[in-house]
Amino acid sequence: MPSVTTVPGRWPLIGHTITLLRSPVEFLSSLSAKGDVVRVFLGPLPVHLVTTPELATKLLTSDKFDKGIVFDKMRPLFGNGLATSNGAFNQRQRRMMLPAFSRTRVSTYAETVITTLATELRDSWHHGQRLEFDEVMQDFVMTVAGRTLFSAELGPEVLAEIKRSIPIMLEHVLVRAFSPGFVEKLPIRANREFDEAAARLRRIIPEVVVGARQDGTDHGDLLSALLAARDADTGEAMTDEQIHDEVVTILTTGAETTAVALAWFFHEVGTRPEVRRRFHAEVDAVLGDRPATFEDVVKLEYTGRIINEVLRRTPPIILMRRAREDVEIGGVLVEKGSEIAVSQHTLHRDPRWFPNPDGFDPDRWEPDRAAELPKGAFIPFGGGSRFCPGHFLAHTEIAIAAATIATRWDLVPVAGQRVYAQVKATMQPNQLPMTAMSRKPQA
Numbered sequence: 001m002p003s004v005t006t007v008p009g010r011w012p013l014i015g016h017t018i019t020l021l022r023s024p025v026e027f028l029s030s031l032s033a034k035g036d037v038v039r040v041f042l043g044p045l046p047v048h049l050v051t052t053p054e055l056a057t058k059l060l061t062s063d064k065f066d067k068g069i070v071f072d073k074m075r076p077l078f079g080n081g082l083a084t085s086n087g088a089f090n091q092r093q094r095r096m097m098l099p100a101f102s103r104t105r106v107s108t109y110a111e112t113v114i115t116t117l118a119t120e121l122r123d124s125w126h127h128g129q130r131l132e133f134d135e136v137m138q139d140f141v142m143t144v145a146g147r148t149l150f151s152a153e154l155g156p157e158v159l160a161e162i163k164r165s166i167p168i169m170l171e172h173v174l175v176r177a178f179s180p181g182f183v184e185k186l187p188i189r190a191n192r193e194f195d196e197a198a199a200r201l202r203r204i205i206p207e208v209v210v211g212a213r214q215d216g217t218d219h220g221d222l223l224s225a226l227l228a229a230r231d232a233d234t235g236e237a238m239t240d241e242q243i244h245d246e247v248v249t250i251l252t253t254g255a256e257t258t259a260v261a262l263a264w265f266f267h268e269v270g271t272r273p274e275v276r277r278r279f280h281a282e283v284d285a286v287l288g289d290r291p292a293t294f295e296d297v298v299k300l301e302y303t304g305r306i307i308n309e310v311l312r313r314t315p316p317i318i319l320m321r322r323a324r325e326d327v328e329i330g331g332v333l334v335e336k337g338s339e340i341a342v343s344q345h346t347l348h349r350d351p352r353w354f355p356n357p358d359g360f361d362p363d364r365w366e367p368d369r370a371a372e373l374p375k376g377a378f379i380p381f382g383g384g385s386r387f388c389p390g391h392f393l394a395h396t397e398i399a400i401a402a403a404t405i406a407t408r409w410d411l412v413p414v415a416g417q418r419v420y421a422q423v424k425a426t427m428q429p430n431q432l433p434m435t436a437m438s439r440k441p442q443a
Contacts, residue, residue, distance in 0.1 A: 004048060004332050006039045007031065015041025024317055024423050028345035029357070037330040045069065047320070048332065048340040053353065053376030055330045056342040060319070060376075061384035064327045068320030068339045074173060079245030082389070083253055092231060094389065096238060097246060100225035101389045106396055108220050110294035113147045114397050118404040119291040125409060127438040133411065134263040134432040141259035142166065144397060145251050150208060151219035161204050162251055165197035170256055170424055205247055209240045222250065254390045257316065258397055260426045264310045265402050266411045267419060267432055268360050275362060276410070278302055280439065283406045289440070292403040300399050305362035307398050308370075311380035313360065314427040315344035319382060344379055353377040410437045 009019050019027050020042075031038055032051040040047050047068075050059055059065060066086040071078075078084045082093055099105065121140055125131070146159035172190045185191070209223070218224040226243050230236065238246070269276045282302045286292075292300070320341045327334045334340050349357040353373055354364065364370070381388035388394075405411070413419070414433035421427040 004037055004039045005035045006041075007034060010041050013044060015043050015045070017042055020317075021423050024427070025345055025349070025421065028317070028343045029349035031343070031346045032350045032352075037332045042069075042339075045339060048329075048334055048338065049318075049346070050330060050340065050342050051346050051350075052330070053347060053374040055376075056347060056379060057376035057383060058329060059321060059340060059342055060379070060382060060386065062327070063385075064324050065321035065340065066324055068322045068341065070318070070320040078249045078252065079241070081245035081249030082386075083249045091385065093238075093242065093246065094385070096229035096231060097226065098389055099229065100222050101393055103392070105222075105225060106393050107294045109148045109222075109393065110396055110400060112220060114144055114400050115291050115293055115404065117144055117147065118401040121401075122291070122405050122408050125436045127436065129436045130414065131411075131434050131436060132432065133266060133434040134259075134429050137262040137266075138167065138259040139163065140401065141255050141262065141397070142251075144258075145255040147221075148393075149222045149247060149250065150212075151221045151224075158204055158208050161200060165200050166251055166255070168193050168197040170252060170426075173424075201248060202244070205244050206240055209243050209247070213240070223247070250390065253388070254394060256426050258394045260314060260428055261307065261310050261394070261398055262401055263429055263432050264314050264427075265306060265398065266405075266434065267413065267429065268310060269306065270411050270413045270434060272360060275306065275360070279306060280406060280410070283403050287403060287407050289407055291407065292400040294396065294400070296403065297396055297399045300403055302362065303399050303403055304395070305365040307395060307402075308365040308378075309360055309362045312348045312354065312378060314421060315348060315380045316426055317345070317423060318343045319379075342379075347377055347379065350377070406439075408439060410439050411435070412437050 007016060010016055011018065016027070020040075031040075031049060034051075036050065036052050036055060038049050038051065040049055050056055067084055071084045075084050080089070082090065082097065085093060117140065121136075142163050143159065146162050150158055172194045209227075212219075212223050213227055218228065223243070226238060226246060229238060269279055279302060282300060286296055286299045297304075318341050320339060323334045323336050323338050323340060325336050329340070348354065351357050354377075376383065381391040381394075411434045414435060417431060417433050419429050419432055422430045
């Protein structure tokens with residue numbers, strides 16, 4: 001079989017890690033030109049990385065791969081939740097969790113939580129107010145996540161701890177995941193803060209789980225759905241530990257992705273006059289002055305295209321897998337135990353599938369154009385049997401929040417402030433100062 005090209009720029013011991021963390025978009029989007037399968041090094045660890053939609057689909061749908069080393073290192077955060085578990089246990093948990101993200105449940109979350117909180121946020125600003133918008137969106141999404149997971153009666157103290165601890169863990173998790181193993185054992189501030197935040201969540205969330213199980217009432221929240229879930233084959237429920245792990249997974253992977261997408265949504269709209277004009281025109285036509293509801297999401301077609309374009313440009317960094325046996329992929333032998341990955345950035349910025357990949361073009365998501373994309377070219381929520389079960393909830397939340405805010409406000413970037421993506425758990429903006437300018441006369 002042919003040899004694999006090692007990507008240039010490897011350093012002793014640290015491999016390509018520094019380049020990946022410093023210039024992730026440039027590094028990852030350059031890989032497709034180097035081959036269908038290339039080799040990068042995360043620290044001293046060699047990783048095969050596939051760069052085509054066909055191979056990405058094969059990797060994400062094959063049962064010959066488990067989660068990779070990055071997920072191993074994230075286990076102190078996620079426990080054995082969907083993000084980190086493998087095999088039959090992962091599939092069992094996925095089947096049990098899917099009803100919690102059904103269309104019916106999502107419509108309930110939208111009615112009882114998302115629209116209400118988006119309206120409260122919209123109504124809390126005044127004309128000319130400067131907002132640190134990335135922080136505002138993180139606080140909003142964490143509040144939505146907490147209220148969606150835990151009813152108001154069960155979880156106010158948990159919500160406060162979520163807002164305190166989750167951002168700390170997300171600040172450090174990716175560097176820890178991509179660093180050599182000895183780094184996470186060093187007595188440095190980042191490790192101490194990460195471990196303390198994880199420990200706090202492991203103390204407080206089980207208390208709420210136990211209380212909800214004893215209460216036995218379906219409050220219409222995600223926790224109630226998880227408690228009610230039963231294995232179709234055995235009739236067994238999830239244990240308290242399993243529910244804890246899934247709750248933390250939802251709070252981190254789901255909430256973080258949604259908050260970052262909302263922040264970039266308004267940055268892109270605010271810096272592109274024609275996109276802003278069309279977005280506001282659609283919001284005015286569909287909503288007028290009222291907040292968006294679940295039923296409005298399907299009508300907000302241009303808003304949905306903006307969401308897809310944001311997800312194309314700022315997805316998670318990389319999806320890691322580990323070969324369970326010797327596997328041939330793209331004409332390359334990947335030996336049992338070897339790490340293999342796909343980067344959404346490599347696929348999402350490949351000009352073969354996305355002309356002018358560095359441009360921001362919501363119209364590339366018009367139905368006819370989007371239908372021409374090969375399977376696997378657009379994977380913001382992963383793919384195969386591990387496709388994110390919360391993708392519909394995330395899209396719904398982004399659309400409702402964005403449209404509701406836009407019924408009243410034009411978010412204008414503060415002049416002279418450089419905004420760029422930085423790598424944490426996701427592609428977060430380094431800063432996002434914006435000014436809320438009223439679109440309509442105030443009553």
